[in-house]
Amino acid sequence: MSSERLHPRLYRLLLGAFQAYLWLDDDGVTLVDTGPAGSGPAIEASLRDLGLGRADLRRVVLTHFHDDHAGAAAEVAAWGDVEVVAHAADAPVLRGERPGPPPAFTEAERDLHARVAAGLPPAPPVRVDREVTDRDLLDFGGGAEVVGTPGHTDGSVALHLPRHRLLFTGDVAAEYGGEVIFGVFHVDRARAAESFRRLAALDVDLACFGHGEPVLGGAGDRLRAAAGTLAED
Numbered sequence: 001m002s003s004e005r006l007h008p009r010l011y012r013l014l015l016g017a018f019q020a021y022l023w024l025d026d027d028g029v030t031l032v033d034t035g036p037a038g039s040g041p042a043i044e045a046s047l048r049d050l051g052l053g054r055a056d057l058r059r060v061v062l063t064h065f066h067d068d069h070a071g072a073a074a075e076v077a078a079w080g081d082v083e084v085v086a087h088a089a090d091a092p093v094l095r096g097e098r099p100g101p102p103p104a105f106t107e108a109e110r111d112l113h114a115r116v117a118a119g120l121p122p123a124p125p126v127r128v129d130r131e132v133t134d135r136d137l138l139d140f141g142g143g144a145e146v147v148g149t150p151g152h153t154d155g156s157v158a159l160h161l162p163r164h165r166l167l168f169t170g171d172v173a174a175e176y177g178g179e180v181i182f183g184v185f186h187v188d189r190a191r192a193a194e195s196f197r198r199l200a201a202l203d204v205d206l207a208c209f210g211h212g213e214p215v216l217g218g219a220g221d222r223l224r225a226a227a228g229t230l231a232e233d
């Protein structure tokens with residue numbers, strides 16, 4: 001199995017060292033991020049395991065432009081009536097109109113990035129059908145609120161589904177070794193920290209990260225505890 005059920009309507013897709021999420025509504029499927037380029041067949045296989053197919057995909061929401069999140073967006077965008085959604089500030093990068101700004105690496109991150117990014121194919125350009133900004137509402141999961149989380153990239157977003165007390169954090173936050181942590185490879189760490197605190201203020205039970213294991217209970221408290229240590233930086 002290449003997917004893991006987290007909630008009756010939520011699946012985590014395991015795409016090699018990377019991951020993405022499927023949200024299943026009665027009227028179609030939303031994909032949150034896509035994994036790296038070449039993940040299309042694995043995503044399709046996961047849909048098939050759930051008795052679904054390409055034609056069930058309604059939208060793909062990209063939390064930001066990084067290659068491990070948007071790499072397969074062009075593949076799935078070609079499947080049919082699929083709306084590609086991303087923040088207005090990352091849309092030009094996703095379309096290939098300009099290069100994405102590199103992270104402001106810390107010393108430790110530089111090594112890590114060299115290891116992680118080695119062999120990661122660049123994301124092919126993809127169309128963006130809908131550009132969103134902070135507080136926009138997306139029509140899935142009973143209403144998914146876009147939470148702008150600038151600082152990881154300028155156009156990074158999280159998605160908050162209040163009805164399900166669920167948060168997709170993107171890469172501002174992550175999980176590592178059982179801990180909720182501040183993400184890595186931010187373009188602007190101070191802004192990203194501010195965005196992290198914003199996520200920590202949300203009242204959620206479940207958190208799905210761009211990297212690491214999801215938190216399936218008490219996620220708000222876990223984020224707040226992590227934000228507390230962040231403030232000491």
Ligand SMILES: [Zn+2]
Binds near residue numbers: 069152171
């Ligand atoms: Zn990222």
